Amino acid sequence: MKSQSNTRLIVIGGSAGSLQVIIEMIKNLDNKIPIPILLVVHRKAQSGDVLRTLLQQFTSISVVEVEDKTQPEENTIYIVPADYHLLFENNKMMSLDSSEKMNYSRPSIDVTFRSAAEVYGENVIGVLLSGANADGVEGLSYIKKYSGKVWIQDPETAEVDYMPRHATKEIAYDLIITPHNFANYIKQL
DSSP states (O other), X not given: OOOOTTOOEEEEEEOTTOHHHHHHHHHHSOSOOSSOXXXXXXXXXXXXXXXXXXXHTTOSSEEEEOOTTBXXXXXXXXXXXXXXXXXXXXXXXXXXXXXXXXXXXXXXXXXXXXXXXXXXXXXXXXXXXXXXXXXXXXHHHHHHHTTOEEEEEXXXXXXXXXXXXXXXXXXXXXXXXXXXXXXXXXXXX
């Protein structure tokens, strides 16, 4: 794998079947990560703090649900709150938006990937995991357009392969990841 040392943000999008991959990644990360990781996961609007509490059980890295006007910091895993889109402002501040759903989802992976691409350019990695709709594919195309890196879960390892399979057919990706090697690639950054 080519060096990714200029990476300043990893944005991970997932839907149905992605939780186990995320847990596996978190369990295998080092206790310190030099880059913020942002999780955009489709979930019910009333899901509250359950996802953050669950993920925190598997790591000593701080897991935080994003609040409006948050500056991303290293050694933190951020979760986009249920029922909000996440956008990046030009100063890289994260802001929350409750505009209409995209691809039947809020948060929309496409919305966050596109915003991250526009603000971080070549310094972002977009990762698309298991899921049942096309959310994330268009966003990955923006990440590529702005010279960021695209990682896609191997559809053969996805519980629900529609999103990653669609992405591998549509996007010139940089890396195919599996639940078992995902954390190792992050550690190499």
